[in-house]
Amino acid sequence: MMARLAFGVxxxxxxxxxxxxxxxxxxxxxxxxxxxxx
Amino acid sequence: xxxxxxxxxxxFTAAIALFGVMVIGGLIAATDFVRPDFLFPHFTFNxxxxxxxxxxxxxxxxxxxxxxxxxxxxxxxxxxxxxGLAEIMFWILCAAVxxxxxxxxxxxxxxxxxxxxxxxxxxxxxxxxxRWAAIGVVAVMLVFAWNVVGTAxxxxxxxxxxxxxxxxxVPLVVLYLDAFPVIDNMSVDLYWWWWLVHMWVEATxxxxxxxxxxxxxxxxxxxxxxxxxxxxxxxVGLVLGTGILGxxxxxxxxxTPKYWLGIGGLFSAFEPLPLLxxxxxxxxxxxxxxxxxxxxxSLYWMMAEAFGxxxxxxxxxxxxxLPQINLYSHGTQWTVSHGHxxxxxxxxxxxxxVIYLALQKARGAETIESGGWKWPFALLNVGLxxxxxxxxxxxxxxxxxxxxxxxxxxxxxxxxxxxx
Numbered sequence: 150m151m152a153r154l155a156f157g158v159x160x161x162x163x164x165x166x167x168x169x170x171x172x173x174x175x176x177x178x179x180x181x182x183x184x185x186x187x
Numbered sequence: 188x189x190x191x192x193x194x195x196x197x198x199f200t201a202a203i204a205l206f207g208v209m210v211i212g213g214l215i216a217a218t219d220f221v222r223p224d225f226l227f228p229h230f231t232f233n234x235x236x237x238x239x240x241x242x243x244x245x246x247x248x249x250x251x252x253x254x255x256x257x258x259x260x261x262x263x264x265x266x267x268x269x270x271g272l273a274e275i276m277f278w279i280l281c282a283a284v285x286x287x288x289x290x291x292x293x294x295x296x297x298x299x300x301x302x303x304x305x306x307x308x309x310x311x312x313x314x315x316x317x318r319w320a321a322i323g324v325v326a327v328m329l330v331f332a333w334n335v336v337g338t339a340x341x342x343x344x345x346x347x348x349x350x351x352x353x354x355x356x357v358p359l360v361v362l363y364l365d366a367f368p369v370i371d372n373m374s375v376d377l378y379w380w381w382w383l384v385h386m387w388v389e390a391t392x393x394x395x396x397x398x399x400x401x402x403x404x405x406x407x408x409x410x411x412x413x414x415x416x417x418x419x420x421x422x423v424g425l426v427l428g429t430g431i432l433g434x435x436x437x438x439x440x441x442x443t444p445k446y447w448l449g450i451g452g453l454f455s456a457f458e459p460l461p462l463l464x465x466x467x468x469x470x471x472x473x474x475x476x477x478x479x480x481x482x483x484x485s486l487y488w489m490m491a492e493a494f495g496x497x498x499x500x501x502x503x504x505x506x507x508x509l510p511q512i513n514l515y516s517h518g519t520q521w522t523v524s525h526g527h528x529x530x531x532x533x534x535x536x537x538x539x540x541v542i543y544l545a546l547q548k549a550r551g552a553e554t555i556e557s558g559g560w561k562w563p564f565a566l567l568n569v570g571l572x573x574x575x576x577x578x579x580x581x582x583x584x585x586x587x588x589x590x591x592x593x594x595x596x597x598x599x600x601x602x603x604x605x606x607x
């Protein structure tokens with residue numbers, strides 16, 4: 150029963166990271182492209 | 188960007204937010220197993236369960252709506268018909284979800300009367316939402332159906348994928364009406380309730396995600412339309428051919444006639460077949476492109492969808508579907524293991540894949556180069572597999588100790604609870 154809770158916490162951590170990634174994905178690529186010297 | 192695509196992004200945002208609420212419900216429920224008095228009596232296990240499973244259904248529905256609103260203008264070459272009304276319905280849906288959630292948490296229960304049915308909780312699993320909110324969901328779905336059909340009519344255009352989607356919308360919407368009846372006889376009540384639950388997740392939703400994945404594959408891997416459409420027809424034919432009578436695998440225990448044991452067992456045993464087809468289809472498409480894509484996270488999540496759908500839904504489901512096995516596994520954590528794996532693999536992964544695809548286009552990124560998606564992909568999938576595995580172990584222990592050895596007596600149940 151601890152195992153399922155532990156993996157659930159792992160899952161929750163993944164969810165939080167997913168939220169961060171969804172908020173930033175694509176923006177970084179654009180930013181990186183803009184920052185590149187011509 | 189089309190207006191309906193902006194709406195799609197709003198739906199995706201709401202979906203991911205509700206996903207978070209679902210996770211909180213799940214964590215509280217899991218903690219309750221370890222510490223039964225956690226947050227008691229303010230946030231009990233049954234409340235956590237309602238938040239968890241209702242949050243699941245609504246976030247997935249929002250994801251589906253978002254996905255269709257995203258792809259529809261591209262498919263038909265014009266703005267979605269009735270998009271203004273769709274935008275209003277989005278905000279109404281969000282408000283309704285918030286109100287229902289607050290009522291669930293702070294009011295929790297009413298008397299066994301019409302007031303409670305209308306404003307608090309209708310009592311049946313997955314469709315606990317009070318009647319006023321259930322009516323709201325029907326309204327949202329009807330507007331959604333009009334958006335799809337009306338746009339096709341105005342565009343004077345039809346594609347194979349859209350035809351399948353539109354035909355699927357009919358049972359999808361009509362079946363939800365099963366959320367309303369109040370039936371005295373428990374066998375009859377459950378008989379009809381299962382039409383909604385099974386025919387949603389094991390029939391109409393599978394068709395819906397098949398259509399969405401077909402649309403996504405064309406964008407993600409430039410798969411030719413003819414190929415995705417042929418696969419879609421095969422998959423849908425098999426899903427309905429196996430899933431409609433496969434409904435019978437929910438009729439083993441509820442007091443329906445004995446012939447359901449045979450019919451349900453036989454047809455549901457074949458339900459994994461179309462899901463296997465989806466795996467082969469997805470892997471084949473990826474292979475012909477040598478896994479080259481401009482959106483790696485979307486591709487990975489789509490592969491997770493294909494495999495998760497087959498293994499979580501098909502294999503895990505098959506494990507329990509034969510009546511001879513179900514006799515021991517019914518109502519154990521084995522079922523919970525299957526439920527988590529199947530919902531994740533069949534629907535959640537697909538929606539996340541589409542969200543990455545949409546965000547790439549919305550933010551004008553030519554490729555998704557950064558690796559920031561890898562850790563969430565790993566943590567979510569490892570976390571999910573871990574939960575599935577531990578639930579399977581405890582479920583099999585229940586089936587073995589409580590049921591098979593213990594003969595399903597009360598003493599066996601109690602002895603089973605104290606097993607670590």
